[in-house]
Amino acid sequence: MNAIPISQRRIVGLALLAAALAAWYFSGYAGQDRLGEIAIAAIFAMSLDLMVGYGGMVSLGHALFFGLGAYALAGLTLFLKWPAAAALPAAVLLTGIVALVIGRLIVHLGGVFFIMVTLAFGQMGWAWFARDRIFGGIGGLSGVPQLDLAAFGADLANPGDFALLAVAVATVVYLLLARLIDSPFGAVVSALHRNANRARALGCPVQRYKLAVFTVAAMLAALAGTLQTQRTGFVSPDLLVWTSSGEVLIMVIIGGLGSLLGPIAGAALWTLLHHYLSAVTPYWMAIMGSFFVAIVLFAGEGLYGALARLTRRLRHV
Amino acid sequence: MFRAEGLCKSFGALEVARGISLHLPRGARHAIVGPNGSGKTTLFNLLSGELSPDAGRVFIDGRDVTDLPPDARARAGLTRSFQKNNLFPGLTVRESLAVAMAIGVGLGTVFWRRFARAGDTYRGAAAIAERIRLTPYLETIVDTLPYGTQRQLEIGLALAIEPKILLLDEPTAGMSAEETAEMAKLIADLPDELALLVIEHDMEIVFDFAQRITVLDYGRVLAEGTPAEIRASPEVRRRYLGEAAR
Amino acid sequence: MPDPASLVIQLLNGLQYAMLLFLLSVGLSVVFGLMNFINLAHGTVYMLGAFLGLTLVRATGSFWGALALAPLFAAAIGALFYAVLLRRVQGESAMKQVLVTFGLIFIGIDVVRMIWGDYEEAIAAPALLADSVRIWGQLYPSYRLFVIALGLLVAIVLWLGLERTRLGAVVRAGVDDRVMAASLGINIEAAFFGVFCLGCWLAGLAGVVAAPVLQIYPGMDVAILIPTLIVVVVGGPGSLKGALLGSLLIGMAETFGAVLLPEFASFMIYAVMVLVLLLRPGGLLPARPAA
Numbered sequence: 001m002n003a004i005p006i007s008q009r010r011i012v013g014l015a016l017l018a019a020a021l022a023a024w025y026f027s028g029y030a031g032q033d034r035l036g037e038i039a040i041a042a043i044f045a046m047s048l049d050l051m052v053g054y055g056g057m058v059s060l061g062h063a064l065f066f067g068l069g070a071y072a073l074a075g076l077t078l079f080l081k082w083p084a085a086a087a088l089p090a091a092v093l094l095t096g097i098v099a100l101v102i103g104r105l106i107v108h109l110g111g112v113f114f115i116m117v118t119l120a121f122g123q124m125g126w127a128w129f130a131r132d133r134i135f136g137g138i139g140g141l142s143g144v145p146q147l148d149l150a151a152f153g154a155d156l157a158n159p160g161d162f163a164l165l166a167v168a169v170a171t172v173v174y175l176l177l178a179r180l181i182d183s184p185f186g187a188v189v190s191a192l193h194r195n196a197n198r199a200r201a202l203g204c205p206v207q208r209y210k211l212a213v214f215t216v217a218a219m220l221a222a223l224a225g226t227l228q229t230q231r232t233g234f235v236s237p238d239l240l241v242w243t244s245s246g247e248v249l250i251m252v253i254i255g256g257l258g259s260l261l262g263p264i265a266g267a268a269l270w271t272l273l274h275h276y277l278s279a280v281t282p283y284w285m286a287i288m289g290s291f292f293v294a295i296v297l298f299a300g301e302g303l304y305g306a307l308a309r310l311t312r313r314l315r316h317v
Numbered sequence: 318m319f320r321a322e323g324l325c326k327s328f329g330a331l332e333v334a335r336g337i338s339l340h341l342p343r344g345a346r347h348a349i350v351g352p353n354g355s356g357k358t359t360l361f362n363l364l365s366g367e368l369s370p371d372a373g374r375v376f377i378d379g380r381d382v383t384d385l386p387p388d389a390r391a392r393a394g395l396t397r398s399f400q401k402n403n404l405f406p407g408l409t410v411r412e413s414l415a416v417a418m419a420i421g422v423g424l425g426t427v428f429w430r431r432f433a434r435a436g437d438t439y440r441g442a443a444a445i446a447e448r449i450r451l452t453p454y455l456e457t458i459v460d461t462l463p464y465g466t467q468r469q470l471e472i473g474l475a476l477a478i479e480p481k482i483l484l485l486d487e488p489t490a491g492m493s494a495e496e497t498a499e500m501a502k503l504i505a506d507l508p509d510e511l512a513l514l515v516i517e518h519d520m521e522i523v524f525d526f527a528q529r530i531t532v533l534d535y536g537r538v539l540a541e542g543t544p545a546e547i548r549a550s551p552e553v554r555r556r557y558l559g560e561a562a563r
Numbered sequence: 564m565p566d567p568a569s570l571v572i573q574l575l576n577g578l579q580y581a582m583l584l585f586l587l588s589v590g591l592s593v594v595f596g597l598m599n600f601i602n603l604a605h606g607t608v609y610m611l612g613a614f615l616g617l618t619l620v621r622a623t624g625s626f627w628g629a630l631a632l633a634p635l636f637a638a639a640i641g642a643l644f645y646a647v648l649l650r651r652v653q654g655e656s657a658m659k660q661v662l663v664t665f666g667l668i669f670i671g672i673d674v675v676r677m678i679w680g681d682y683e684e685a686i687a688a689p690a691l692l693a694d695s696v697r698i699w700g701q702l703y704p705s706y707r708l709f710v711i712a713l714g715l716l717v718a719i720v721l722w723l724g725l726e727r728t729r730l731g732a733v734v735r736a737g738v739d740d741r742v743m744a745a746s747l748g749i750n751i752e753a754a755f756f757g758v759f760c761l762g763c764w765l766a767g768l769a770g771v772v773a774a775p776v777l778q779i780y781p782g783m784d785v786a787i788l789i790p791t792l793i794v795v796v797v798g799g800p801g802s803l804k805g806a807l808l809g810s811l812l813i814g815m816a817e818t819f820g821a822v823l824l825p826e827f828a829s830f831m832i833y834a835v836m837v838l839v840l841l842l843r844p845g846g847l848l849p850a851r852p853a854a
């Protein structure tokens with residue numbers, strides 16, 4: 001169930017897509033590379049919004065699944081010599097299985113407990129890949145092969161082509177998630193987010209639904225992770241580190257928790273801000289943290305909430 | 318069709334349920350009365366599955382459901398309303414009833430069609446709203462409803478899953494005289510085949526609808542019988558009934 | 564099979580690490596039990612305690628002075644955060660409070676980097692404890708024995724405080740049933756604040772105490788936060804006994820894991836966490852056992 005009316009969603013969604021395509025058209029290589037990065041972050045952020053904004057499960061370890069998707073693709077292509085086109089969906093599925101196992105253990109945990117445990121699992125993933133020798137340890141691995149899109153006249157080594165692919169995937173992910181949320185499944189998830197106790201008393205197997213949301217969110221994060229390998233050709237434990245989990249949560253909250261479109265804008269804003277800040281100061285984390293604290297304290301509804309308030313005010317003019 | 322046998326529950330040294338037994342046939346109209354603290358809501362929690370008994374069993378249609386959680390019991394046909402309004406904040410009346418219906422028929426596994434167009438839930442919601450006299454409020458967000466209206470929706474949600482057994486926990490709690498009268502009519506209009514168990518303090522309502530009454534006192538059954546038997550029972554009169562019985 | 568002497572050494576190492584974890588986790592756990600709130604910046608307070616201790620040692624040349632003062636600073640910083648930030652979101656969901664503390668982790672790391680730089684530091688053990696003791700034919704640093712003794716002392720004092728004082732009774736009542744305790748007119752707000760500051764004091768103490776045995780560096784906050792959180796999950800929230808048991812389990816798992824299965828050293832503690840989540844999701848000795 002989506003609290004935002006369809007007409008408003010269509011306008012905002014189309015505006016975002018138009019902005020992305022305009023950015024693609026008018027940018028040089030650097031800008032297009034940045035666009036590709038933003039599109040990946042948008043997918044990552046939307047997946048977390050599904051878990052947090054709709055499922056009500058706040059995770060500080062979502063980067064675990066992002067990283068698993070990336071490492072799975074790297075492993076399948078570099079060691080098992082799979083073609084990237086087969087490895088990509090397989091990586092997403094493998095991550096889904098891991099998510100099912102972990103989720104089964106933890107989705108029934110209450111909010112604060114859950115957040116602690118996800119932080120722990122996230123760091124566990126980081127520690128694993130930082131120590132392991134097969135995947136290059138802390139230095140990571142490079143040389144992950146790209147999808148062969150020559151048949152479509154595209155070369156992913158070209159940032160422009162990659163950006164277009166990433167934006168296309170992000171658009172499809174958005175449409176799928178929007179439909180999921182509008183579906184009966186989404187309505188039940190919305191209900192159990194608002195009052196799990198009552199949903200249970202009415203016959204809803206609450207934990208099963210939460211597990212489903214957890215797993216879908218994890219698989220979409222993995223999808224974003226696989227795209228990351230396609231963009232950089234590189235995997236490293238940095239993909240799973242706790243700051244990554246923190247940054248994607250910040251993107252969702254800045255964008256507007258539960259709005260699905262907001263996190264896309266949040267991803268764009270945050271990626272650009274991060275690049276700008278880390279270029280001008282070594283203390284970007286302090287600024288990021290302060291920004292985050294301020295948003296949580298004063299603007300809990302994020303960009304989308306501000307937009308909604310603005311349109312409500314304009315409507316009354 | 319619904320049976321509880323010897324339910325016992327203690328919290329540390331405090332015994333809140335001491336060997337309570339209950340039987341509801343189809344179409345039962347059964348009331349639970351008793352002073353505050355006599356264990357009425359605890360009994361409901363034991364029947365609906367929110368609490369696990371230390372001893373005793375619960376049966377739905379002969380099937381032992383004692384170890385089943387509340388959602389499994391709801392799927393077996395038993396549901397309840399709550400003493401404090403337990404609604405879905407932020408949803409409209411229509412959306413609340415529709416999602417309750419969806420849970421009831423298991424529509425939640427459908428993830429590819431729009432909810433508004435899938436199944437009959439949106440239309441069915443309007444039908445239920447009519448039964449509980451909430452039609453004018455269909456598009457209102459539940460948080461903004463007046464208290465008495467919320468109370469009606471509280472029951473409406475439970476009805477939406479078409480239960481066989483319905484437990485109502487103090488449906489008229491906190492209501493004005495008119496709202497109480499409305500609720501009494503609502504209760505009278507409930508389906509005949511439904512087995513109804515109601516916790517109530519308002520003795521007028523109780524004697525109005527109930528065919529059998531169970532009186533609880535300090536966690537055990539003080540008396541059980543028809544309204545006439547209860548009215549005549551000297552123990553009950555002494556400990557509980559007072560004015561309303563005369 | 565390691566000989567008994569090294570076994571004893573490892574046991575002592577595990578115990579020492581466990582005591583450190585206990586100092587950190589007991590505050591976190593009781594606050595969690597009381598307020599259903601986890602201060603994710605708890606590791607930050609620990610880190611600040613360590614760095615403050617470093618500065619104090621360098622300035623005064625006295626370890627003991629640092630040990631006395633740094634925890635007070637840590638408690639003061641905690642009190643400041645509580646009054647300025649956390650109380651603003653008190654009425655709202657616990658999740659908002661937790662998210663605020665998460666933001667504080669980011670700020671904390673850079674504040675430390677700004678003031679003390681990006682280097683790994685160390686404090687030497689105080690002269691009094693700089694030597695070693697003979698245990699079972701092996702030499703063992705007396706400082707580590709001191710850490711164990713300190714941890715046990717704190718555990719005993721806290722236990723006495725909880726069981727024998729009025730504040731302790733208030734805390735136990737609050738952990739048991741916060742709403743009830745509040746409705747009884749007990750000033751639960753003041754109790755929360757007091758316990759929170761005490762937790763920060765303990766974290767600061769842990770920071771100074773840990774400095775001679777572990778490394779001091781920006782990022783040590785998250786490094787210790789994870790095992791601390793696992794202790795709370797494993798031990799069960801809200802209880803001192805749980806924190807103690809959890810610390811012992813995790814401390815031993817980490818220490819023996821590193822020795823017996825060096826490949827999987829870091830994962831022993833996660834394995835313990837997963838096991839507890841599977842078998843006893845509420846923790847081993849929670850204050851409020853699952854119904």
